Amino acid sequence: xxxxxxxxxxxxxxxxxxxxxxxxxxxxxxxxxxxxxxxxxxxxxxxxxxxxxxxxxxxxxxxxxxxxxxxxxxxxxxxxxxxxxxxxxxxxxxxxxxxxxxxxxxxxxxxxxxxxxxxxxxxxxxxxxxxxxxxxxxxxxxxxxxxxxxxxxxxxxxxxxxxxxxxxxxxxxxxxxxxxxxxxxxxxxxxxxxxxxxxxxxxxxxxxxxxxxxxxxxxxxxxxxxxxxxxxxxxxxxxxxxxxxxxxxxxxxxxxxxxxxxxxxxxxxxxxxxxxxxxxxxxxxxxxxxxxxxxxxxxxxxxxxxxxxxxxxxxxxxxxxxxxxxxxxxxxxxxxxxxxxxxxxxxxxxxxxxxxxxxxxxxxxxxxxxxxxxxxxxxxxxxxxxxxxxxxxxxxxxxxxxxxxxxxxxxxxxxxxxxxxxxxxxxxxxxxxxxxxxxxxxxxxxxxxxxxxxxxxxxxxxxxxxxxxxxxxxxxxxxxxxxxxxxxxxxx
Ligand SMILES: *[C@@H]1O[C@H](CO)[C@@H](O)[C@H](O)[C@H]1NC(C)=O
Ligand SMILES: *[C@@H]1O[C@H](CO)[C@@H](O)[C@H](O)[C@H]1NC(C)=O
Ligand SMILES: *[C@@H]1O[C@H](CO)[C@@H](O)[C@H](O)[C@H]1NC(C)=O
Ligand SMILES: *[C@@H]1O[C@H](CO)[C@@H](O)[C@H](O)[C@H]1NC(C)=O
Ligand SMILES: *[C@@H]1O[C@H](CO)[C@@H](O)[C@H](O)[C@H]1NC(C)=O
Numbered sequence: 001x002x003x004x005x006x007x008x009x010x011x012x013x014x015x016x017x018x019x020x021x022x023x024x025x026x027x028x029x030x031x032x033x034x035x036x037x038x039x040x041x042x043x044x045x046x047x048x049x050x051x052x053x054x055x056x057x058x059x060x061x062x063x064x065x066x067x068x069x070x071x072x073x074x075x076x077x078x079x080x081x082x083x084x085x086x087x088x089x090x091x092x093x094x095x096x097x098x099x100x101x102x103x104x105x106x107x108x109x110x111x112x113x114x115x116x117x118x119x120x121x122x123x124x125x126x127x128x129x130x131x132x133x134x135x136x137x138x139x140x141x142x143x144x145x146x147x148x149x150x151x152x153x154x155x156x157x158x159x160x161x162x163x164x165x166x167x168x169x170x171x172x173x174x175x176x177x178x179x180x181x182x183x184x185x186x187x188x189x190x191x192x193x194x195x196x197x198x199x200x201x202x203x204x205x206x207x208x209x210x211x212x213x214x215x216x217x218x219x220x221x222x223x224x225x226x227x228x229x230x231x232x233x234x235x236x237x238x239x240x241x242x243x244x245x246x247x248x249x250x251x252x253x254x255x256x257x258x259x260x261x262x263x264x265x266x267x268x269x270x271x272x273x274x275x276x277x278x279x280x281x282x283x284x285x286x287x288x289x290x291x292x293x294x295x296x297x298x299x300x301x302x303x304x305x306x307x308x309x310x311x312x313x314x315x316x317x318x319x320x321x322x323x324x325x326x327x328x329x330x331x332x333x334x335x336x337x338x339x340x341x342x343x344x345x346x347x348x349x350x351x352x353x354x355x356x357x358x359x360x361x362x363x364x365x366x367x368x369x370x371x372x373x374x375x376x377x378x379x380x381x382x383x384x385x386x387x388x389x390x391x392x393x394x395x396x397x398x399x400x401x402x403x404x405x406x407x408x409x410x411x412x413x414x415x416x417x418x419x420x421x422x423x424x425x426x427x428x429x430x431x432x433x434x435x436x437x438x439x440x441x442x443x444x445x446x447x448x449x450x451x452x453x454x455x456x457x458x459x460x461x462x463x464x465x466x467x468x469x470x471x472x473x474x475x476x477x478x479x480x481x482x483x484x485x486x487x488x489x490x491x492x
Pocket of ligand 5: 339
């Protein structure tokens with residue numbers, strides 16, 4: 001077999017298959033000195049030519065790069081135009097699909113990174129890994145969804161990149177694509193425990209692109225730590241340290257929420273135009289049952305003065321007895337969100353009946369200029385006016401006073417109707433400017449938003465939480481756990 005067979009470049013075609021044998025181990029053919037010299041001479045020519053081409057290419061590339069940078073920072077992006085091929089946005093005009101929203105966010109991020117003009121915060125990613133967010137953009141309106149949506153709004157308004165990953169599988173998969181850009185992950189408490197205990201989710205020496213335990217922040221509506229790292233890694237919608245002061249100094253992190261953006265979209269009805277209507281906060285018939293914490297046992301709901309008392313009740317299979325709904329209440333049937341806001345905005349007062357606890361609806365009411373009757377469900381008989389010892393339907397509002405909130409002891413019929421009368425007589429209003437008051441009357445219905453629940457206040461807390469030194473805090477916690485031998489250890 002001629003030696004110079006080796007100087008032929010493999011064509012890769014099946015007919016020349018034997019040309020490939022030379023690179024298969026154990027099947028090498030020997031090379032004679034003559035053949036080697038020819039091979040060396042020709043190879044070095046090829047190498048030289050290749051080096052020249054490489055040099056030329058890198059010069060052209062550098063010139064192109066310098067030109068692009070100095071002339072048009074977007075040129076690299078547009079000249080290769082790769083964006084339509086990555087994360088295509090299937091439904092550009094929809095905002096209710098989380099994968100579609102992720103694609104939009106990735107486009108915004110990629111285009112600004114490629115042209116090096118990202119606005120502040122854009123390259124800081126917050127992974128939203130609970131369905132409260134993905135279902136929230138799709139229209140769900142539970143308390144948790146409302147909380148989630150306002151946090152999302154705060155993040156977006158501050159220019160952060162929010163990416164949805166509704167479960168732990170999505171979370172782990174998404175996180176490892178850009179771990180260094182992810183500031184924090186917000187997820188359900190039980191999911192943070194699952195991820196913590198799952199070697200395919202959590203970061204360890206053998207899973208270096210996993211999520212570090214210190215980036216996992218639990219999204220938990222109620223009190224009590226819901227994270228493997230404790231209360232300092234559990235976010236709450238209310239300032240429980242203020243609401244329930246018996247917390248021994250250990251309480252979850254107050255993230256909170258704001259109904260400002262959604263509420264202000266709804267026009268407010270002047271108080272003079274509102275019918276004599278009260279609205280009962282109770283979308284479920286079961287809340288009227290005394291064994292379910294009903295606050296007004298044996299109280300007549302037939303008003304002692306002209307007033308219609310409305311409610312929108314959903315009848316569940318276990319609570320169909322019509323007698324459960326007290327006489328005097330007009331049932332409008334189940335209402336959707338728009339209908340609920342319309343009824344609420346027409347009312348002069350919102351009446352709580354014990355449940356649901358800590359609902360966002362009284363905040364909406366106040367924002368629409370509707371005062372709230374907050375039933376006090378428990379108190380200390382020896383110290384009945386001490387609000388620290390009160391337990392009420394809405395403990396965050398027990399610190400508020402008329403004309404916004406009327407705290408009334410449960411089962412107190414006289415107290416209830418007196419408070420409603422006060423609310424009817426003292427609508428939430430502010431004085432108009434002098435000129436418009438001449439034309440349109442002295443006062444106008446006004447919105448009330450708790451100072452801690454304005455969008456600005458929420459943004460302030462969100463920013464602090466996103467930017468906090470979680471790793472440093474976790475280092476301290478880890479050292480503490482190692483020293484005390486208490487609590488699960490983790491890798492940083
Ligand atoms: C999206 O909306 C824009 C303007 O509102 C419209 O021109 C466009 O056709 C819409 N695109 C789709 C895919 O519906
Ligand atoms: C970026 O976030 C900070 C808070 O971390 C905020 O103060 C700032 O306004 C944000 N920047 C932009 C452009 O929104
Ligand atoms: C929570 O963090 C604070 C500092 O931010 C620290 O003083 C406190 O001890 C921590 N609490 C727990 C339970 O780790
Ligand atoms: C309601 O009134 C009846 C009769 O006066 C009484 O037996 C019952 O205990 C009262 N219910 C509550 C929950 O106070
Ligand atoms: C609520 O119900 C009304 C009347 O049935 C309907 O017109 C409206 O579109 C519904 N709104 C929502 C948000 O579902």
